[in-house]
Amino acid sequence: MATLTPVLDIAGLRKSYGGRSVVSGVGFSVPAGVCFGILGPNGAGKTTILRCCLGLASPDEGKILLGGHPVPESACAARRRVGVVPQFDNLDPDFTAGENLLTYGRYFGLKKAEIQRRIPELLDFAGLTDKEKARVQTLSGGMKRRLTLARALINDPDILFLDEPTTGLDPQARHLIWDRLKQLVAHGKTLILTTHFMEEAERLCERLIVLDHGSVVAEGNPRGLIASHIEPDVIEVFGGNAARWAENHRGLCDRLEISGETVFFYCRDTAALRKALDGENGLHFLRRAANLEDVFIKLTGRELRD
Amino acid sequence: MRIHLFFSFFLPILCWFSPGWLPVWQRNFLVWRKLALPSLLGNLADPLIYMLGLGYGLGSLLPQVAGVSYMHYLVAGMAVASTMNAATFETLYSAFSRMHTQKTWDAILVTPLSLDHVLTGELFWAASKSFLSGFAILLVIMALGLAAPPFVLWVIPVIFLTGLAFSALGLIVCALAPSYDFFMYYFTLFITPMLLISGVFFPAEQLPRAVYSVASFLPLSHAILLARPLLLGEYPKDAALHVTALLGIAFVAFSIAVTLTRRRLLK
The missing domain is CATH 3.30.70 (Alpha-Beta Plaits)
Structure with a gap:
């Protein structure tokens, strides 16, 4: 019953910076094939939890299993099957859209021919079909976000982390991203999404947790949470x-x-x-x-x- | 426990022998290839103008220096100093831009590559780019007939080693810098004085004794004491010592840079 094994399992996660507790005893698990939301106001610990999941920060306490790999010990192996859309675009400004994807695919050890085969389909998916030769600096904010999403898919990951993926986008661009994210879930990918747009969470997330001051204050599906709290x-x-x-x-x-x-x-x-x-x-x-x-x-x- | 700590400090060096850093190197190479012309001008034309200007201009006023013409004396220092400059600029301004401004490293750190791979890629990239700079100067030196044929080939690895040592040192500064302004301290307090007391423009032996003894520990001095005899057609004295010193600086500085950058980015 492989589908019942959670793709992300966190227990007793604690992390403090300079004596200030940022994450204080968080635990949750994400089943395969869902969009899972991590909600919380600024400073609630969302980004710290993501950094711990990816092995970029070492927890003070707690256990993390990502795709079956213990993190941070086997973070590199875990990241092989993971894609990340960061909160702030960090595309290579000197490259074209195509070169960005090619370079990023190499970090996963993919061969040039293999990456080049994937580039057209990824650009299509991101609504950037004729933009392979366009320099990143000439793309709009929405296009950059979509290119970042395409880049996160270069290794055909099972799990996708999205850190506030639609912050700063206009409604058209936001709806396009939402549509693509729904398609990814339909194709069996697991999405882990942080956001403080409640509308986004309500539309996309099957399950979610609400964080405040580093602790989980509610967990469930959006409708269930509305029915039980309000x-x-x-x-x-x-x-x-x-x-x-x-x-x-x-x-x-x-x-x-x-x-x-x-x-x-x-x-x-x-x-x-x-x-x-x-x-x-x-x-x-x-x-x-x-x-x-x-x-x-x-x-x-x-x-x-x- | 102490032995364990000692080895784990140098553990990042193992990364030099894994292929993981190559895509990071390739990324920088691809950017460089797009912007090669201004970069080549800065790395080659500038030191050449200095070398020819000082060598022929100042050289015509001077009698022999350390037993050879001033031009013969100057070229070795110019080759390694331009290597040093290229390595330093790359690891300070360019690597810092990738780490701090463009967040290129952040993008790489969520792939299967680790920070050690990123820093090794940056180290070898800066070493390669500075090697190109030093090597091009060397070609001009040869074209001007200022190098002794068989020995000059040994200058090639010396240039690479010089670039490697200064790239590793530069990565420490990059890890510590809060902003671009910080780099001025490194240039003013380390690079520029070193350029003047390591025997690039005049023999270090004529400096006050205290200054000379400090100078003899500096990485640029080791590079010059290897390159100058080789360009004049002699075996360097204490070659093993100078090679070991440059390699040692590269190992230790790189390991410090990894520790500091981990502290900065992976907290």
Whole structure:
């Protein structure tokens, strides 16, 4: 039953820098063939966990098995079957798109002819069909991101790590990346994705963990997490004197959060609240279904993390 | 335990004999091939202008130096000094750009290659590039009839060894540098004084005794004490000592550079 063996298995991972604990006892496992999300605010420990998984940082404590290889001891062997899309593009600016792929394939010990056979199909996949001879400096941000994705696939990896793959992209470019990532999962690859775009996690991830201050605060699938942590409906009220109005109508919802000028009413039944809002002049409101972002905010708080 | 630590410090040297560093070397070669012309100008034309300008200009004012014409005296130092400069510039500015600015090393470190492979690739790349620089000067020296035929062939490995030692030293500076400005310290406090007291332009023996004894430990002095006699058609005195010194500097400096770069990048 090879498919039941997790492709990434982490237990009791701890890492601190200069006495400050960044990852404090994290454990999770990723089954083969899913897109697994690691969510968390800035500084929650996402990137440190990825670096530990790849053998780029040594954990103070804990065990990591990546593709069956213990890391960091056998990190080089484990990385043979892994592709990585880093948070910041580190393509070779002096090279063309094709030369970037050729050079990167050599790091995996692949033969030139073999890499050159793969280059057209990888560029097609990334929507860069006629860009083989284009210099990286002439590519747009979205194209560079897609080339980085193509580069991560040069060794036909089983496992793909993506560190905030769509940060800084426009909606068109982001949707194209999401579409390609779904295709990869459909082809049996395992994706491990860090993000703080909740929409991205909701669309792509079958399973996810939410990290805060170096610990896992929730684990599950997006719908399950929404159902178990949050009331199904949200009404956001703003404008006028929303905060004072909310204090007087606290009883109309299950839970209330005030953030600046906006009040969030979390409800199982919104009828009474909507009726109360109906005659109010100067108050604006927006009704929507609860989403992963509500879960995330509930678990990690509203304060800034930078 | 102490013996274990001693060996593990030098363990990265084993990487020199594994093929893993070759793709890193190839990557740098491919970039260099695209931008070769300005690079060749900087590495070749500059030292040639100095050599010819000082050699014929200053040389015409001077009687013999250490028993030979000034041009004959100068060429050995110019060949190894230009090798030193090329190795230093490559490992300081270019390697630092790849490590710090372009994050090229970060991209390689998530492939099956390790940091030891990256640094070995960078070491041999800088050694190769500086070898080319020194070797081209050597060709000009030969064309000008300033080299003694059979012995001059031995200058070729001396140039490579010089490049290797200075590349390894440069990688230490690269590992320590917070920014490009830091490199000025290395040039001002190490490279430039060494250039003046190691016997490139004038015999080191005429320096004050204290300075001379310091100079004799410097890597450039070892390179010059090998290259100059060979270009004048003599066997160098204490050749084994100077070769061992340059190799030793390459081994130790590279091992230090690996330790420091690990501390910087793999934390």
